[in-house]
Amino acid sequence: MWFPRLASDRVLRRDPSEAPFVIAARAGSTELIHCLNTAAERAGLHRGMRMADARSFCPDLISRPADPRRDARFQRSLRRWAERFCPWVGVEDTDGLVLDITGSAHLWGGEAAMLTDMRTRLERAHLSVRLAAASTRGAAWALAHFGGIEEALFALPVAALRLAPETVTALQRLGLGSIGELATSPRAPLARRFGPDLLLRLDQALGAQPEPVTPEVEPPQFSVRLSLPEPIGLEADVMAATERLLSSLCAKLAAQEMGARQLCLTLRRVDQASQQVELRLAAPMREPARILPLFQRGVSEVDAGFGIDQIRLEATQVEHSPVQQMGNQANRPEQLADLITRIGTRIGLENIQRFLPADSHIPERSFLIAPAAFSEPQSGFHAARPRPIRLFTPEPILAAGPTPPERFRWRRMDLTTERATGPERIAPEWWLPDEAWRRGLRDYWKIDTCEGRRLWLFYTPQNPGWFVQGEFA
Amino acid sequence: MSLHLPSFFPLRAGRVHEVCGAASTGFAAIAAAVAGARALWVQEAWLVDMLIPEGMMPFIEPANLLLARTQNQIDTLAVAEEALKDGSLPVVVLEVTRPLYLREGRRLQLAARAGQTTGLCIIPEGMGSNATETRWRAGPVYDPARDDSTLMRWEIIKNKSGTTGGLHVFWNAQTHRLHVVPPVGERPGSAQRPE
Numbered sequence: 001m002w003f004p005r006l007a008s009d010r011v012l013r014r015d016p017s018e019a020p021f022v023i024a025a026r027a028g029s030t031e032l033i034h035c036l037n038t039a040a041e042r043a044g045l046h047r048g049m050r051m052a053d054a055r056s057f058c059p060d061l062i063s064r065p066a067d068p069r070r071d072a073r074f075q076r077s078l079r080r081w082a083e084r085f086c087p088w089v090g091v092e093d094t095d096g097l098v099l100d101i102t103g104s105a106h107l108w109g110g111e112a113a114m115l116t117d118m119r120t121r122l123e124r125a126h127l128s129v130r131l132a133a134a135s136t137r138g139a140a141w142a143l144a145h146f147g148g149i150e151e152a153l154f155a156l157p158v159a160a161l162r163l164a165p166e167t168v169t170a171l172q173r174l175g176l177g178s179i180g181e182l183a184t185s186p187r188a189p190l191a192r193r194f195g196p197d198l199l200l201r202l203d204q205a206l207g208a209q210p211e212p213v214t215p216e217v218e219p220p221q222f223s224v225r226l227s228l229p230e231p232i233g234l235e236a237d238v239m240a241a242t243e244r245l246l247s248s249l250c251a252k253l254a255a256q257e258m259g260a261r262q263l264c265l266t267l268r269r270v271d272q273a274s275q276q277v278e279l280r281l282a283a284p285m286r287e288p289a290r291i292l293p294l295f296q297r298g299v300s301e302v303d304a305g306f307g308i309d310q311i312r313l314e315a316t317q318v319e320h321s322p323v324q325q326m327g328n329q330a331n332r333p334e335q336l337a338d339l340i341t342r343i344g345t346r347i348g349l350e351n352i353q354r355f356l357p358a359d360s361h362i363p364e365r366s367f368l369i370a371p372a373a374f375s376e377p378q379s380g381f382h383a384a385r386p387r388p389i390r391l392f393t394p395e396p397i398l399a400a401g402p403t404p405p406e407r408f409r410w411r412r413m414d415l416t417t418e419r420a421t422g423p424e425r426i427a428p429e430w431w432l433p434d435e436a437w438r439r440g441l442r443d444y445w446k447i448d449t450c451e452g453r454r455l456w457l458f459y460t461p462q463n464p465g466w467f468v469q470g471e472f473a
Numbered sequence: 474m475s476l477h478l479p480s481f482f483p484l485r486a487g488r489v490h491e492v493c494g495a496a497s498t499g500f501a502a503i504a505a506a507v508a509g510a511r512a513l514w515v516q517e518a519w520l521v522d523m524l525i526p527e528g529m530m531p532f533i534e535p536a537n538l539l540l541a542r543t544q545n546q547i548d549t550l551a552v553a554e555e556a557l558k559d560g561s562l563p564v565v566v567l568e569v570t571r572p573l574y575l576r577e578g579r580r581l582q583l584a585a586r587a588g589q590t591t592g593l594c595i596i597p598e599g600m601g602s603n604a605t606e607t608r609w610r611a612g613p614v615y616d617p618a619r620d621d622s623t624l625m626r627w628e629i630i631k632n633k634s635g636t637t638g639g640l641h642v643f644w645n646a647q648t649h650r651l652h653v654v655p656p657v658g659e660r661p662g663s664a665q666r667p668e
Contacts, residue, residue, distance in 0.1 A: 335561040342559075343541060343552050351518065351542040355526040355535045367526045369540070377536040381526050386621055389498050389528035393521055421620050448620070452613040453495055472613075473499030473528065473623050473644070 001097040002130045002144040007035035009127050010074045024051050025066035034066045090213040100213040138205030154180030161201045223314035224249045231270045231307020245313040246288040259284025259321030268310040280349045282340035282373035284321040357381045388456045388470030399466040404445050416450040439463040476638040483507040488606035489581045489592035496625045497595045500611040501566045502532035508591045509563030511537045513556045516568050518542040531646035560588030568595045578602025607632050
């Protein structure tokens with residue numbers, strides 16, 4: 001199966017147009033035609049032409065930039081589709097498929113009927129294709145690209161042997177224009193001149209060397225769907241359908257030793273509108289009984305309209321989650337993970353956080369706050385001196401001089417210093433610009449006031465001023 | 474009037490309590506440390522006051538603390554209710570910023586009873602709900618003896634099943650214990666109260 005216009009057909013399928021159309025690929029500083037439709041070919045354009053020339057030939061030319069990754073994805077999806085004909089389907093180059101139809105052709109009523117079926121189906125999909133069936137892979141390639149029948153293989157040019165362009169030119173210079181001439185010429189001088197590759201290709205085309213088709217391994221798909229004969233609208237029914245989908249999805253996950261981290265439930269209604277319920281889990285999970293109740297909140301918010309007739313459940317994000325030894329019942333990490341997920345569906349999974357130690361003397365940066373679902377608890381906090389339990393943005397107070405004030409007013413309270421402990425000098429981290437540390441060094445004091453409150457004050461000697469930044473327990 | 478502390482503290486499990494006053498954060502940390510050492514602390518995200526793990530260290534291991542930052546008080550209450558009902562964390566501390574209605578307080582009580590967990594609301598003065606089991610007022614007290622002291626005065630100002638009263642306590646970070654300080658007049662060596 002050769003798709004001579006794969007790239008342009010892919011784009012034109014989405015927005016069809018009869019006008020000349022090309023796909024332009026960048027090669028260095030020039031743009032070359034990568035792929036073109038029949039209208040463009042009729043206008044005199046050809047593959048590999050410069051775009052500037054092409055535009056002068058054909059002023060109303062429509063062009064799109066090439067997207068090799070999308071083309072490859074399109075080719076892969078065609079490969080998946082082609083598995084309907086036979087189980088052994090491989091990818092050939094960037095624009096072809098190779099099918100090993102041995103043993104499957106009779107299911108379609110013979111090779112000719114199979115090719116007709118393929119052709120009608122692909123034409124209906126607006127894909128131009130050239131098909132050929134032959135007894136070897138090399139011959140099929142040659143016939144698809146150069147036409148003809150298998151018995152006339154010897155008449156085809158040597159380029160039909162999947163050779164490098166320079167080899168083809170060299171062979172033509174030697175006067176070996178067709179495969180037949182190549183096959184009848186002595187092999188040893190050819191091998192000496194062109195290396196083993198040429199004769200390997202020849203033998204593969206003629207069937208003297210086997211060339212197996214390698215079917216690609218399908219990446220596991222973690223999605224399941226359910227179509228209902230009658231639309232449903234009750235919450236309990238949707239949950240029952242979800243349960244059924246979940247059990248098969250979780251079986252798939254378990255087979256791959258994966259756990260879902262993010263799930264998406266798509267509910268399609270009778271009127272074609274679809275609604276999605278997203279679920280982000282606090283830990284990779286694959287137990288249906290645990291995941292199902294977590295969907296309850298999202299499903300209860302769905303507007304069923306005239307009924308839901310198709311449900312699709314997809315694990316949009318999966319993580320490796322190996323089988324683990326069951327722990328004792330006392331510490332139930334999975335119960336906590338469920339709680340985090342349940343809270344996370346309401347306030348967002350990022351908003352459930354935990355403290356992690358960080359390496360900094362700056363009090364605000366001596367710890368990190370990380371989402372609990374994506375981090376492990378770590379100990380290792382240390383404080384050389386007592387630290388306040390609460391920290392606020394520095395609040396200026398009226399005081400002068402480097403020694404702590406005897407009396408000061410803070411938050412409309414008159415406070416008297418009874419004991420001052422300090423100073424503890426903390427220098428700003430000059431390598432990290434921080435607006436709050438613009439005033440330079442800080443001398444921190446712990447102030448026990450007569451009124452009871454224990455405050456954390458600092459004085460900035462480089463830029464005199466006093467601030468209250470925290471309160472001790 | 475002094476209290477017999479062990480009959481009130483650790484706070485009764487399966488109930489929700491309230492605390493107000495300047496030392497309420499310290500009270501909550503001590504309550505969490507005594508009641509099970511693992512806690513969820515629910516806070517509204519716009520509050521600028523940060524909890525400092527190093528400051529928590531004398532009371533509770535910061536690794537055992539989970540924070541939930543919510544958008545508004547309704548979310549705070551919903552998260553707290555969910556966590557109280559679940560029971561996988563023995564203590565849930567929530568900071569409320571507007572008065573609690575009786576219905577909200579009652580729902581929290583039911584959730585705490587279902588999960589056999591302890592709930593503690595840090596409330597601004599006078600904004601509690603009538604459904605609370607106990608309401609405390611905690612304030613720091615100057616301690617001339619020690620410069621790293623955590624001396625506080627705790628008062629029960631509402632109690633559904635007992636008396637009210639106050640006492641002085643301090644937390645010993647080394648032994649992880651709460652100590653009750655006798656009132657000034659009854660300390661050894663102090664002058665006797667005039668008859």
